[in-house]
Structures are given as C-alpha cells and as structure tokens.
Amino acid sequence: MFQKLVAMMIAVCVVVGFSAGVSSAGETDLLVQKLVEKGVLSAGEAQELLTQTKEEIKKQNSMGTNELIPTWVQNTKIKGDVRVRFEDIKDKAAKDLTHERLRVRLGLESKINDQMKIGIGMATGKPSDPRSRNISLGNSTDSYNGTDNYAASAKNIQLDYAYADYTPFQYATITAGKFQNPIWSPWDMIWKGDITPEGAALKLNYPVASNLQLFMNNMAFILRNPDSAIKGVQNESLYAFQPGVSWDVTSNINLKSALTYYRFLNLKDQPRIAYSTAVANATNSTYSGCNQGAAASTACYTYNYDSLSPSAEIGFKNPFGESIGSVIPYASIFGDYIYNISHSHPTDGRGGFDAGVKLGYQQVSDKAQWQLKLATSKLGRDSWVDAFSDSDRYKKGSTNTQSYESILEYGLGKNTSLVVDYYYSFLLNKSASAGRAPENLLQIDWNLKF
Amino acid sequence: MKRILGILTVLASVIGFATVSYAAKIVVEGSTTVLPIAQKAAEVFMQTHTDADISVRGGGSGVGISSLLDGTCSIGDSSRPIKDSELDKARTYGKDIKAHVIAMDGIAVIVNSANSISALTKKQLKDIFTGKVSDWSEVGGTAGKIVAVSRDSSSGTFEAFGTLALGGQKVRSDAVMQASNQAVASTVERTPGAIGYVGLGFLSSSVKALDFAGITPSKEMVLSGKYALGRPLFMYTNGEPQGLVKDFIDFVKSPEGQKIVDQEGFVALK
Numbered sequence: 001m002f003q004k005l006v007a008m009m010i011a012v013c014v015v016v017g018f019s020a021g022v023s024s025a026g027e028t029d030l031l032v033q034k035l036v037e038k039g040v041l042s043a044g045e046a047q048e049l050l051t052q053t054k055e056e057i058k059k060q061n062s063m064g065t066n067e068l069i070p071t072w073v074q075n076t077k078i079k080g081d082v083r084v085r086f087e088d089i090k091d092k093a094a095k096d097l098t099h100e101r102l103r104v105r106l107g108l109e110s111k112i113n114d115q116m117k118i119g120i121g122m123a124t125g126k127p128s129d130p131r132s133r134n135i136s137l138g139n140s141t142d143s144y145n146g147t148d149n150y151a152a153s154a155k156n157i158q159l160d161y162a163y164a165d166y167t168p169f170q171y172a173t174i175t176a177g178k179f180q181n182p183i184w185s186p187w188d189m190i191w192k193g194d195i196t197p198e199g200a201a202l203k204l205n206y207p208v209a210s211n212l213q214l215f216m217n218n219m220a221f222i223l224r225n226p227d228s229a230i231k232g233v234q235n236e237s238l239y240a241f242q243p244g245v246s247w248d249v250t251s252n253i254n255l256k257s258a259l260t261y262y263r264f265l266n267l268k269d270q271p272r273i274a275y276s277t278a279v280a281n282a283t284n285s286t287y288s289g290c291n292q293g294a295a296a297s298t299a300c301y302t303y304n305y306d307s308l309s310p311s312a313e314i315g316f317k318n319p320f321g322e323s324i325g326s327v328i329p330y331a332s333i334f335g336d337y338i339y340n341i342s343h344s345h346p347t348d349g350r351g352g353f354d355a356g357v358k359l360g361y362q363q364v365s366d367k368a369q370w371q372l373k374l375a376t377s378k379l380g381r382d383s384w385v386d387a388f389s390d391s392d393r394y395k396k397g398s399t400n401t402q403s404y405e406s407i408l409e410y411g412l413g414k415n416t417s418l419v420v421d422y423y424y425s426f427l428l429n430k431s432a433s434a435g436r437a438p439e440n441l442l443q444i445d446w447n448l449k450f
Numbered sequence: 451m452k453r454i455l456g457i458l459t460v461l462a463s464v465i466g467f468a469t470v471s472y473a474a475k476i477v478v479e480g481s482t483t484v485l486p487i488a489q490k491a492a493e494v495f496m497q498t499h500t501d502a503d504i505s506v507r508g509g510g511s512g513v514g515i516s517s518l519l520d521g522t523c524s525i526g527d528s529s530r531p532i533k534d535s536e537l538d539k540a541r542t543y544g545k546d547i548k549a550h551v552i553a554m555d556g557i558a559v560i561v562n563s564a565n566s567i568s569a570l571t572k573k574q575l576k577d578i579f580t581g582k583v584s585d586w587s588e589v590g591g592t593a594g595k596i597v598a599v600s601r602d603s604s605s606g607t608f609e610a611f612g613t614l615a616l617g618g619q620k621v622r623s624d625a626v627m628q629a630s631n632q633a634v635a636s637t638v639e640r641t642p643g644a645i646g647y648v649g650l651g652f653l654s655s656s657v658k659a660l661d662f663a664g665i666t667p668s669k670e671m672v673l674s675g676k677y678a679l680g681r682p683l684f685m686y687t688n689g690e691p692q693g694l695v696k697d698f699i700d701f702v703k704s705p706e707g708q709k710i711v712d713q714e715g716f717v718a719l720k
Contacts, residue, residue: 029675036674043673044719048551050675051682055531055549062537114541170520170543207520210479210513251509318603327623366618368580 064111072110080106081449085134091439101134105160115167119179123160129275131192131391133160161196175201182217183242184258186313186334188390189354189377192397195388197221199237211248215258218242223264223273234266244311257312264385268304268342273387282398282427284386285348305385306342311335315362330362334375340383349380349400349428356405369411378402378428394425394439401425412446419445476695479507480514480527483555483606484683486714488527491702494710502694518686519543524695526686529555529606530613550685552702554717555610556650556672557679560638560657565645567591569661572678575615578645581622586643598625599637599646607631611647614679631715647679651715672717683716 032050035041041049060066064074085101107121125133135155163177175182181191182201197219204216223236244258269290290300313334320328335355343350356375364371379389381400391397393405403425411417426438478488485508492504509517511528515536518526532540532547540547559575561567570578570589577583579598587593600621601608612618626644628634631652638644639656650669653659659667665677672680691699701707708718 033674042720043670044554044717047554047673047675047682048719051531051551052549055684058531058534059537059540059547059549062534063541111541114544167542207517207522210507210509210517210520210522248509248513327620329620368619 075111076108077110078106078108079450080104081447083448084446086444088442089439090441091437099139100137102137102155103133103135104157105133107160117165118163119165120162121160122157124155125158125160125194126156127158129391130195131275131388131397133194171204171206173203175203182219183240183260184215184217184244184256185309185311185336186256186332187336187354187356187375187377189352189379189393190309190336190338190384191388192390213246214244215246216241216243217258223267224270234270236264236266236270238267239263239265252317254315255312256314258310260307260309260311262305262307262309264305264342267385268301271298271300273385275387279395279398281429282395282400283381284399285345285382302343303340303345303348303382304342305340305382307338307340307384309336309338311337315358317362328359330358330360332358334358338379338384340380343382345382348382350383352379352383352399353377360409361411364409364411364417365415367411367413371407371409373407373409374405376402376404380428392421392423392441392443394423394427400428402428415450416446416448419443419447421445476502476504476525476698477507477517477523478504478525478527478685478698479509479517479523480525481511481529481606481683482508483529483610484527484552484685485606487553487683487702487711487716488525488685490710490714491707492698494706495698495701499694499697502698504698515547515686518547518688519545521688524687525691525699528684528686529610529681531682531684532686546689548687548690550687550691550699550703551682551719552685552699553683553708553711553719554669554672555606555681555683556667556669556677556717557607557611557614557647558650558653558667559615559645559647559660559662559679560635560653561645561660562638562642563656563658564642565591565658567660568658569664572615572663575662576617576619579611579616579621579625580619581624594643597641597644598622599634599641599644600625600627601631601634601647602627602629605629607647607649610681611679614681615647649715650717651712669717673719680717 032041032046036043036046057066061069061074064071066074083103085103087099087101089097103124105121105123107119109117109119111117123133124135159178161178161180163175163179166174168174178196178198179201181195181197182203183191185191199220199222202218206214208214219240221238221240223238225235240260240262242258242260244256246254246256248254271290272284272286285302286299287302288297288299290298313332315330315332317330319331335353337353338351340350354375354377356373358371358373360371361369377393379399379401383399386397386399389397389399393403394401403423405421405423407419407421409417409419421443423441424438425441426436478492485506488506492506496502496504511530514523514526514528515532517523519536519539532549537547559570565586567586567590574583574589578589578596579600583589584596585593586596598621601611612621626637628637631648634646634648635652635654635657638646650667650672663678665671667677667679671677685699685702687695687699703719705720708720711718
C-alpha cells in the first residue's frame with residue numbers, strides 16, 4: 001500500500017517533470033534518491049518504481065490519455081527531411097548536365113481515435129512530375145510560378161500525400177487518399193519511391209507464428225480521371241494484388257518474398273501518361289491519333305501492361321561469421337522480375353528484372369555506419385509503364401534499357417548521412433543514330449532527417 | 451431437446467477444457483539477455499506450480515514485444531524499453547501494454563590484473579572496442595598491444611555493450627569472441643594486455659574491474675542509475691497480468707526469483 005502511494009507520488013512528479021522540463025525531471029530523481037537515503041525505499045525498489053512509472057507515462061502519452069499534455073500534442077507526430085544533392089549527367093548525345101538540387105519534405109501524422117489516423121505531407125517538386133520531389137537550385141522552372149528567371153526565387157511546395165488510415169482489426173489497415181506506395185519491392189526499378197499513389201489500399205498482415213508472417217498488399221490506383229465530357233475518354237486505373245510472406249528462417253536469416261499481379265483498366269489506346277519519358281527508342285510503344293479526346297498527334301499506348309512480378313530478398317546477419325561480422329554485420333541478396341502478360345509482340349520486350357546485393361549495416365542511422373548496394377536492372381520496352389519506373393535510371397526512367405547501379409551510404413552522425421549513387425545505363429536495342437547511347441549519372445547526397 | 455442439451459453439454463465441456471488448458475500454458479518470448487533468467491525462473495516455478503506449462507523462447511526484444519502484440523505469447527521479454535512505434539501498434543491493436551521491471555543488467559569492464567590502468571572514459575572505451583586505439587599507451591597505460599575480448603554476437607551482453615558503450619557501433623574485427631561471461635573473464639585473466647566485459651555477477655579477484663566514466667562498477671551504482679553500463683530488464687504483459695502469468699511475474703520479482711537473477715549474473719532489485 002505504502003509502495004503504491006510512493007509510486008503515485010513519483011508518477012505525478014515524473015509527469016510534472018515531463019511537462020515542465022528537464023530540471024523538474026531531475027528533481028524527481030532527487031526525490032527518489034532522498035527516499036532511498038531515508039530508507040523508505042531500497043535502491044532496487046526506487047529503480048523499479050521510477051522505470052515502471054516512466055514506461056506508464058510514455059504509454060499514456062502514446063495513447064493520448066496524459067491529462068497534463070494537450071491531447072493533440074500526444075496524438076500528433078511530425079517528421080521531415082532535407083536532401084541536398086549534387087548531380088552530374090554525362091552522355092555522348094547531349095551536353096553534360098550538372099544540377100545542384102534540393103528536396104524538402106515535412107509531414108505529420110495524427111491519431112483521430114484508436115482505429116483511425118490521418119497523414120498529411122508537403123514537399124518540394126513540380127506538380128507535373130510525380131516521380132521527383134527535387135527542385136534545381138537557380139532554376140526558374142522550379143520557382144513558385146515557373147517564370148521568375150532569377151536567382152533565389154521562391155520555390156514550389158506541394159501536397160506530397162494526404163491519407164486516412166482505418167484499422168478495423170489487428171490484421172487489416174484500409175487507406176484512402178494519396179499515400180505511400182503499399183506494394184513492397186526490394187529495389188526501385190518498378191516503382192520510383194517518390195510516387196504517392198491516389199485511390200485506396202488494403203494491407204493485411206497475419207502472423208502464422210512468431211517467425212512467420214503472411215501479408216497481402218492491395219491497391220486501387222486512380223491513374224487518370226480526365227474530367228472530360230468527350231465521348232471515348234476513359235478513367236484509367238491500376239489494381240495491384242500482392243500476397244507475400246516474411247519468414248525468419250533462423251535468428252540470422254530472413255526471407256521476404258511476394259508475387260504481385262498488376263491489372264490496368266483502360267490504359268491501352270489512351271493518351272500516354274504525361275509525365276512519362278519521351279526519349280526516342282526508349283519508351284513504351286505508342287501510336288498517334290487514338291482519338292480519345294486528344295489531339296491527333298498525341299501518342300497513345302499500343303499495349304496494356306497487366307503484369308506478374310515476383311520479388312524476393314534474403315537477408316543475413318553476420319553473413320561472414322563473428323570476426324568479419326563486426327565489419328559487415330548484414331548482407332542481403334534481392335531481385336524483382338516483371339513480365340507483361342497482356343501483349344505478345346516478339347520484339348517489344350515483355351520482361352524486366354533487377355538483381356543485386358546489399359552489404360554493411362541493415363540501415364544507416366548513426367555515425368560511421370555504412371551500406372553498399374550493387375544492382376543491375378533491365379527493363380524491356382513494353383514490360384512496364386515507363387511513367388512509374390526509377391526516373392534516375394536512364395533519361396527519366398526509360399524502358400528498353402539496362403543499368404548498373406552502385407550506392408554507398410555513410411553515416412555522418414545520428415540521422416544524417418552522405419550518399420554516393422552512380423548509374424551506368426544504356427539502350428538495349430541500338431538506336432540508329434546513337435548506338436547504345438550510354439549515360440553516366442552521379443549523385444552525391446547529404447541527407448538529414450528528423 | 452435432449453439432443454440439443456447433449457450437444458451443448460459436450461460443447462461446454464470442450465470449451466471449458468480448452469480454457470483450462472490454455473490458462474495453464476504460458477509462452478514467454480523475447481530478449482536473449484532476459485532468457486537465462488526466464489528459463490531458470492520457469493524451471494523453479496513449475497516445480498511448485500504443477501498446473502503450469504511455461505515455454506520460454508528467445509528471439510530478441512523486438513520479437514518478444516511483437517509476439518505479445520500478435521497474441522502469440524503471454525509475456526514479452528525485453529532488454530530495452532518499449533518503442534513509441536510499438537506503443538502505436540499496441541494502441542491500434544487495442545492492447546494495453548504493461549511493463550514489469552524484473553532486474554537490472556550491469557556490465558563491468560575488466561582488464562588483466564597486471565594492467566596499470568584503473569579507469570577509462572566513455573570515449574577511451576569506445577575507441578578501444580571499435581579499433582581506433584590499439585595500444586595501452588594511447589589511453590595512459592604502459593605501452594603494449596590491446597587484446598579486446600568480447601562476447602559473441604548472439605549474447606544479450608554483447609548487444610547491451612554495443613548499445614551502452616559503443617553507441618551502436620560494432621566491436622573491432624580482431625576482437626577475441628567468447629561464448630560466455632566466464633570465458634571472457636578467463637581469457638582476460640591469462641592474457642596480458644587483454645580487456646573484456648562481463649556481467650557484474652561474474653566479477654572476481656582474478657581480474658581487475660575498471661572504473662568507467664568516473665564510477666566504480668557495483669550493484670549499488672547500477673541500481674542508482676549512475677553507472678552508464680547499466681539498464682533495466684523488462685517483462686511486458688498485455689494489461690494487468692492475471693492467473694498464472696501474474697503468479698509467474700510475482701515469482702520472478704520475489705526474493706526467490708531475485709536470487710535467480712543474482713545467480714545468473716544480473717543485478718537483483720531486492
């Protein structure tokens with residue numbers, strides 16, 4: 001009974017300490033120390049009470065039930081990041097291009113109640129390019145109205161995402177709005193990470209055992225809703241279904257694998273998605289004049305892109321044993337494959353793949369941690385929609401290309417890192433004028449996040 | 451009517467039996483640091499509670515908390531406080547996670563008895579175990595090669611040392627890895643120039659324990675929270691524990707359970 005009373009007193013002090021600042025929290029420790037000195041509590045009891053009380057307060061803050069802190073503060077989390085980039089692109093056909101770029105993202109997530117939450121995020125970038133949140137420094141087209149042709153112009157900030165999450169029960173989450181891509185992939189060849197799909201998603205997770213989890217990611221992505229009264233213009237959409245498994249084979253080996261089925265509605269014979277690349281001989285197949293409310297010269301998709309895509313990654317902790325484990329604590333082998341099942345043209349490539357390895361730390365989050373990633377990727381001309389693929393691969397994400405990529409990330413401190421990313425990409429089928437037309441792209445990033 | 455009553459009776463019996471069986475089964479899962487305490491405590495507890503069937507598994511603190519949230523274990527062992535992301539998940543799942551501090555983990559840094567060094571700062575220890583410093587003269591000792599001795603990476607002590615002393619960085623690649631606290635102490639004892647770390651319960655007069663960051667390692671200093679290489683160990687439950695789960699946690703926190711904590715090389719709360 002007496003211990004409970006003391007625990008309650010400590011709880012009040014800890015709460016006040018959290019609310020009023022570090023000095024009060026220090027005073028709480030002093031109070032506990034006094035109680036120990038006077039023999040009211042043993043050192044162990046004091047430690048137990050203090051630790052358990054702090055845990056309880058943390059839980060109350062998380063649940064939004066701490067009466068001394070405004071509920072909205074307890075229910076809301078803010079996150080963001082800044083990336084400063086130097087980029088150099090070299091190819092034989094065009095002049096060398098050097099950019100200094102900036103990406104800024106700021107978002108919040110707030111709980112509405114125990115089953116619902118919302119997320120809202122803003123980011124730099126251009127509304128016309130969903131695959132990049134970069135702005136180029138000194139570039140007028142990235143300014144707030146796209147016309148200010150002078151240095152230090154104000155830059156665009158747009159809505160990056162805005163979604164509502166509903167978790168009706170433990171194993172299911174329904175998302176609606178504009179959200180992070182729910183489809184898992186170990187590499188970004190198929191889906192550029194900056195794309196935030198619009199529509200709805202359903203994520204299911206079921207733990208069969210403590211080391212085995214089944215999941216199913218599903219997405220209904222509204223690709224284009226033209227708001228047009230012209231007959232023949234269709235709404236375009238993509239449905240994706242991804243069953244998968246995550247299995248801790250041993251305490252040191254994890255296997256994650258999934259198979260994705262993509263089903264497009266009304267993409268074929270519609271105008272190509274405006275933000276896709278338009279590099280000759282490195283695009284999806286198109287023809288002019290599909291007459292879907294567009295100008296006669298508008299390029300329209302020749303094929304549909306219904307696809308099957310298996311993905312897998314197997315990760316190893318301490319892959320080279322204890323002694324080398326301190327240098328290389330983690331390694332993984334990964335790969336994706338994609339195959340367009342909706343056309344059978346003999347030369348317009350239907351398949352694509354990526355394969356690679358990761359070495360170093362599983363995640364770089366602190367000083368001197370590092371990770372090296374090496375991968376190759378190949379996308380047939382009509383294996384996948386060139387509007388979604390990694391836009392750094394070859395002239396803003398072209399298909400009919402192959403790439404070799406190496407990424408070295410080094411932790412400069414807590415939550416900040418330096419990344420060097422190098423691509424060597426070229427055309428699979430030679431163009432008459434430029435042959436393989438290889439492109440070298442170098443990016444040096446300084447990442448800072450909170 | 452009789453038939454329906456009969457079926458209901460059978461169903462009630464089956465459900466009743468299943469409930470009784472389920473109540474007697476306790477799955478404890480999680481931290482490899484807490485594992486030896488949980489295993490030994492379960493063994494002793496089951497001797498006096500013959501209706502209890504306690505299964506103890508490792509897997510790591512994250513696995514323990516995740517299993518607790520998924521409902522696949524009754525007690526989640528953890529050598530770290532629960533994370534905000536895990537609390538968020540708990541809230542989403544409608545779980546009211548309750549923390550129980552069952553012991554403290556304290557790590558002592560030891561050197562060979564002949565070593566002239568008697569104290570190290572946080573930076574010096576980190577530099578030694580991450581490989582930046584390789585000679586004792588660089589940290590104020592007599593010139594000579596430093597031989598770092600570490601627990602193997604599957605040990606909870608290794609994990610704790612990496613977090614508390616090295617700030618998440620990895621132990622130097624030429625460290626001698628040992629499978630037990632006793633093996634670390636023995637290696638340090640017979641190797642001039644050796645430095646290692648062991649649980650406080652494994653200190654002996656055959657090696658020299660160093661002051662760390664100005665504090666002499668002792669159970670009192672760990673319990674006071676002043677010693678930097680100390681941390682609380684937890685058992686988490688979903689809500690206030692009931693029945694045998696409560697009895698088991700009460701047992702671990704009892705003088706008898708705390709004796710096990712002490713015997714396993716950790717710092718007892720009582």
